[in-house]
Amino acid sequence: MTPDPAATVRDLAFSYRNRRVLDRVDLVFARGETVALLGPNGAGKTSLMRLLAGRLVPERGSVRVAGGDPGRSSAVRRAIAWVPQEVALYPRLTVRENLEVFARLLGLPRAARAPAVARALTRTGLDDVASRLVGVLSGGYQRRANIAAALLGEPALVLLDEPTQGVDQAARAAIHAVLERLPETGAALLVATHDFAEAERLAGRVLVLQDGRIRLDGRLADLLARLRAGPPEHEVALAEAAGPAAAAALRQAGFHPASPLVWQTDRRAGDTVAGGRDGAALLAHLRRHGVPVREIRVREPGLDVLYRDVTAGEPPADLRPVEAVA
Structure with a gap:
């Protein structure tokens, strides 16, 4: 009962x-x-x-x-x-x-x-x-x-x-x-x-x-x-510092500021980031533009991605975040 x-x-x-x-x-x-x-x-x-x-x-x-x-x-x-x-x-x-x-x-x-x-x-x-x-x-x-x-x-x-x-x-x-x-x-x-x-x-x-x-x-x-059902082809970039030039490079690579020190972007399976760059190319791109990135690593999406998807008015989808900590 x-x-x-x-x-x-x-x-x-x-x-x-x-x-x-x-x-x-x-x-x-x-x-x-x-x-x-x-x-x-x-x-x-x-x-x-x-x-x-x-x-x-x-x-x-x-x-x-x-x-x-x-x-x-x-x-x-x-x-x-x-x-x-x-x-x-x-x-x-x-x-x-x-x-x-x-x-x-x-x-x-x-x-x-x-x-x-x-x-x-x-x-x-x-x-x-x-x-x-x-x-x-x-x-x-x-x-x-x-x-x-x-x-x-x-x-x-x-x-x-x-x-x-x-x-x-x-x-x-x-x-x-x-x-x-x-x-x-x-x-x-x-x-x-x-x-x-x-x-x-x-x-x-x-x-x-x-x-x-x-x-x-x-x-x-x-x-x-449901959110994590797709292939794990999504990177997390951790940057040690960011000034105006670094911010411009991050935006060019498809990032947006999530907080004063954190930049991230979401993409669906098959989407491109920074002109189709893979993790190694993305790392090189950011470094060339003055973003001292230490590493690129894989992270599964969490509730933050689901929340942004829902409040943006889009149905939940197979999303993965790409995040840069500057």
Whole structure:
């Protein structure tokens, strides 16, 4: 017998200041699954999460979490953990004191508070800093404490908005370790992120939201397998530095800047890059134009390629990225 879903969204529409933010959104979140929510700024990701949390009321359609309407029932809202980008803790209280305060605000019975606080500390790996003031902790520890506060009520649905924004690599890994274990509690996790590597590590399913509509919804493993089905004839170029001349050479070779230091291009099987150059010729071309490239190596495409393909309005295809790090 299939268990009831953690949450369902049916024909959801929402407008803000006469602008349609979400339209015709249908989703089901199973218990114990982690879903990555991707989309450009303004796509409607935060509005969708606020509707799921019961903080906004839909213009049309329905939202159900654990069988009830979060917009109408405080009991249903207690089954939802909302972890915003901003750390919402009391900096002059210890981690444990913060959790005790939030346990009371959540309405947990007195006898249930101490066990709930102990479970939340253990799940987030915060036992060693439970007696420290939140205000003196690093950003990574503060974010874990924020997650711990959200878990006090044993939620059916956990909503996380950019959970690792602004933290270093060690803190990011620690937060990921916490989130990877949460589905074991039976909760569904919806993680809004701009970090493709984070989405690939945490999620078994991916949603891409654009212009208020779901453009892609599928199992990550299936989507990537489909994307990687072609022959591995695609290179990754790593460049040590780039000035104006190097940037011009990279553009001539079919690259575009993906970040201040990273250049890349996508091509389909049979497409040409830099006038049909193979990897060795491409390497020589870039070096002749002042791009000190160390190597050309093969890389399989990831979620970033799939995302760009979908948000560009093209159907997913057999793509491979060619990437230059300058």
